Amino acid sequence: MSEQIHRLVYFSRNAMPGTEDEIVAGVQQILASSRSNNARAGVTGALLFNSGCFAQVLEGPTPAVTETFERIQWDERHSEVLVLEYAPWLPVPSPTGRCPSSAPTGPISSCSATSP
Known part of the structure; x- marks a missing residue:
């Protein structure tokens, strides 16, 4: 059984x-340390x-998402931290049953759809 993947938006x-x-x-310091820490933990994301x-x-x-967010x-x-979403990550297959060409890349990019 594969490990559960979660998405957290804050x-x-x-x-x-x-x-x-x-x-x-x-x-820039946050980005540099985040890239290193997140790669080691298997966490991907985007910062605005x-x-x-x-x-x-x-x-x-x-566990990695939870630990990262605790830090x-x-x-x-950071102040006034507000969680907007915390949920299991679920790939959404395209109507054709194939992975869309714009599927994300990285450790959580696998599409569970099956080809017809």
Whole structure:
């Protein structure tokens, strides 16, 4: 049996003090450490940022997503963290029964549809 994959989507307020340049440097640091940590944990996702807010999608094995999000909640650079979605990741087959050509890539990209 394969390990359960979950998707977590959250929003938070930017709590990083400093000038615009210092905040950009802080976000670059977040990206660098996240890429390393997430690859090691088997977590994929996307981070959106503007000067006031973060929004992120995390996908991966349930324990890894949970541990990653716990670190984010304790990170002082985030405030007012709000979970928008936390649910099992389910591939959606196309009507033809084949994986769509735009299927995501990465450790959770397998499409469970069968070819006709």
